[in-house]
Amino acid sequence: MDLETTEPPPHPMETDTVHPPQPQNPPRIHRLDESVVNRIAAGEDGGLKFIQVSDDGHGIRYEDLPILCERHTTSKLSAFEDLQSIKSMGFRGEALASMTYVAHVTVTTITSGQLHGYRVSYRDGVMEHEPRACAAVKGTQIVIENLFYNMIARRKSLQSSADDYPKIVDLLSRFAIHHKNVSFSCKKHGASKADVHSVAMSSRLDAIRSVYGASVARNLIEIEASDVNSSSSVFEMNGYISDSNYSAKKTTMILFINGLLDIVRNCTYVGMADDVFALLQHNTNLYLANVVNLSKELMYQLVLQRFGYFNAIQLSDPAPLHELIMLALREEDPDSEGTENDDLKEKIAEMNVKLLTQKTEMLDEYFGIHVDPEGNLSRLPVILDQHTPDMDRVPEFALCLGNDVVWNDEKICFQTIAAALGNFYAMHPPLLPNPSADNSDSYKRGVEGVDDELISEAENAWAQREWSIQHVLFPSMRLFFKPPTSMAANGTFVQL
Numbered sequence: 065m066d067l068e069t070t071e072p073p074p075h076p077m078e079t080d081t082v083h084p085p086q087p088q089n090p091p092r093i094h095r096l097d098e099s100v101v102n103r104i105a106a107g108e109d110g111g112l113k114f115i116q117v118s119d120d121g122h123g124i125r126y127e128d129l130p131i132l133c134e135r136h137t138t139s140k141l142s143a144f145e146d147l148q149s150i151k152s153m154g155f156r157g158e159a160l161a162s163m164t165y166v167a168h169v170t171v172t173t174i175t176s177g178q179l180h181g182y183r184v185s186y187r188d189g190v191m192e193h194e195p196r197a198c199a200a201v202k203g204t205q206i207v208i209e210n211l212f213y214n215m216i217a218r219r220k221s222l223q224s225s226a227d228d229y230p231k232i233v234d235l236l237s238r239f240a241i242h243h244k245n246v247s248f249s250c251k252k253h254g255a256s257k258a259d260v261h262s263v264a265m266s267s268r269l270d271a272i273r274s275v276y277g278a279s280v281a282r283n284l285i286e287i288e289a290s291d292v293n294s295s296s297s298v299f300e301m302n303g304y305i306s307d308s309n310y311s312a313k314k315t316t317m318i319l320f321i322n323g324l325l326d327i328v329r330n331c332t333y334v335g336m337a338d339d340v341f342a343l344l345q346h347n348t349n350l351y352l353a354n355v356v357n358l359s360k361e362l363m364y365q366l367v368l369q370r371f372g373y374f375n376a377i378q379l380s381d382p383a384p385l386h387e388l389i390m391l392a393l394r395e396e397d398p399d400s401e402g403t404e405n406d407d408l409k410e411k412i413a414e415m416n417v418k419l420l421t422q423k424t425e426m427l428d429e430y431f432g433i434h435v436d437p438e439g440n441l442s443r444l445p446v447i448l449d450q451h452t453p454d455m456d457r458v459p460e461f462a463l464c465l466g467n468d469v470v471w472n473d474e475k476i477c478f479q480t481i482a483a484a485l486g487n488f489y490a491m492h493p494p495l496l497p498n499p500s501a502d503n504s505d506s507y508k509r510g511v512e513g514v515d516d517e518l519i520s521e522a523e524n525a526w527a528q529r530e531w532s533i534q535h536v537l538f539p540s541m542r543l544f545f546k547p548p549t550s551m552a553a554n555g556t557f558v559q560l
Contacts, residue, residue, distance in 0.1 A: 112219070115208040123175035123204055126182060129195050132171060133186040135161040160206070161189050166218075168209045174200035217372060217430065221475070236260045237275045244271040272304065283310035327351065327557065329542050333534050339493040341558075342533060350560040355491055357556045359537055362545050364486030366447050367431070369544070371478070374432030374445035377452060382440035385420060385462055389413040392459035416466025423471070431481055433465075445485070450536045453489045461488040491533055494525035 124132060131137055163169050164186040174181030181200025185192045212219040233250055240248040240262040250260040262274040273281035284304040306312075327346045334343040334350075341352040393409045417439045420427070427433040432445030441462065444453070453461075464484040470476040499522050551557060 112211045113209065115211070117206045117208075118203065120201075120203040123178075123181070123202070124171070124173040125175060126195060129171070129173075129182065129184055130191055133161050133164045133169065133189050133191075135189065137161075163208050163211075164189050166215055167211045167213065170207045170209075171204065172198065172200050172207075173204040174202065176202075215372060233259045240275050241268065241271045244268055269304065280306075280310070283307050325547060328545055328547055331538070333538050336530055336533070339498060342538075352558040352560065354556045355533055355537070356493075357551070357554070358541065358545075359533075360486045360490035361548065361551070362486075362537070362541055363447050363489040364482050365546060366544060367445075367482040367485050368478075370445075370447070372430050374447070376432050376434070377444045377446055379442055379444065382436060382438075382442040383458060383462075385417045385435065385439045385441055386413050388441065388459040388462040389416050389466065392463035395459065396463075412466075416463070419466055419471070420462075427465075427481070430478070431485065433485075447485065447489050448536065448540055451489070451532055454492060454494065456495045457488055457492065461485075464488070491529055491537060494522065494529060496522035496525055498526050499523050500526070 160169070165188055169186045170183065171186065172181055172183045180197045182195035183198045183200075184195040229252060236248050236250045237260055240246075240260060244265045244267065247264050248260055248262045249258050251258040260275065262271060265271045265274065269281055269284065269286075272284065283306050285307050286302070287305055288302045290300040327344070331344040331346045331351070331353075334345055336355075337343045337352055340354055340356055342355050344351045344353050390409060390413050393412060397405075420435050421437070421439050424433075424435040427435065428443070432443060434441075434443035436442050441458070461484060464487065465481070468484060469480045496518070499519050547556075
């Protein structure tokens with residue numbers, strides 16, 4: 065939780081008089097876009113029951129307390145130009161607001177010169193009561209209790225702090241190496257020794273030594289690589305790799321790829337280069353971005369983020385799952401004919417309908433997918449506002465739910481359902497050919513006189529897709545998308 069920790073200026077001294085420091089006003093809180101938590105000190109049950117974050121900064125103004133836990137608030141920036149000079153591990157805005165929706169949050173704060181502090185509790189981003197006067201120490205203290213008290217499924221997935229603590233240690237270890245000028249410390253509740261302890265270092269190798277030990281550091285070789293033409297370089301890499309003297313039971317690889325997130329956050333949409341790739345501008349560079357890959361990953365991430373909290377799209381005509389799956393099976397294998405193949409497809413369809421009907425309670429509660437007792441698909445989730453999936457792909461989605469979801473492992477089950485939804489809601493090219501493209505001859509086969517209704521339907525579908533890409537997909541990516549490491553090398557982004 066990144067609260068202000070700037071110390072007041074030193075006491076001004078004169079020959080015979082010591083003047084006390086003048087109280088500093090804490091910076092005002094502003095609404096902005098950003099998220100992430102700086103540092104969290106967790107207590108009982110790995111932080112499920114109790115998390116306390118404290119600082120010794122300027123405190124929070126009384127008049128700012130009403131908006132403290134609203135989304136997109138920060139005291140770090142007052143003007144756009146401040147973004148050029150800010151150095152921070154993150155913003156309070158999104159993280160603290162999110163906590164108020166899934167936990168009981170209490171804030172105690174005092175500003176310089178006040179005789180007493182204030183304490184206030186928050187729920188769903190707003191104050192539960194007016195701030196109450198109380199005793200307080202310098203700065204701000206935030207207490208988070210009963211994390212995920214209102215999300216039973218999410219709480220159950222965090223079965224034990226012993227499972228999550230090693231992941232926390234691993235993450236902080238990597239941050240300690242990447243941010244070599246910042247000190248990190250992580251200690252398990254009740255332990256006498258820290259599992260991660262680094263101090264601000266002058267070199268990356270010193271940071272590695274403080275985290276992984278001298279035996280690892282002494283067996284590392286520095287490596288560097290960049291484009292041949294340094295004046296127009298678009299690639300630069302530096303790091304360390306172990307030499308032939310080092311041996312370990314498993315390989316540890318730490319990668320920090322800069323620039324990809326910045327491209328996503330600050331790109332300008334130029335237009336569609338073809339059916340799949342969009343043309344983007346970032347600074348003075350042009351990129352081709354695979355819209356299908358990007359939208360599929362964005363939808364997948366949003367499904368996991370909104371797990372259990374979906375609005376619904378009510379289908380005007382519930383779709384029979386059996387017919388949908390049969391249609392998808394025939395599209396998968398259009399050349400297979402005969403009674404034997406049809407019987408096999410019937411059995412597959414019947415098994416999948418039975419399975420999805422049995423799982424309808426879970427699908428409805430967690431993902432907003434409703435299958436009625438008659439085996440009809442009647443509701444779908446709203447994953448991204450102003451975007452509905454291509455309903456021509458419903459058969460493929462129904463078959464994917466039955467065939468591709470791993471139902472016997474809870475975590476993998478949720479991930480594969482999210483992947484199926486991500487693929488269904490992704491912005492694929494419409495199934496009808498693009499009338500404005502080179503393949504527009506598809507509409508001119510057969511008799512003279514093109515089917516105007518079919519052309520109009522295709523034109524509307526392609527125009528709607530491009531509008532959604534420009535006005536829905538990319539604005540949402542700037543806010544929510546976290547590009548995975550794989551996208552740096554799989555052709556999703558290509559610089560021209």
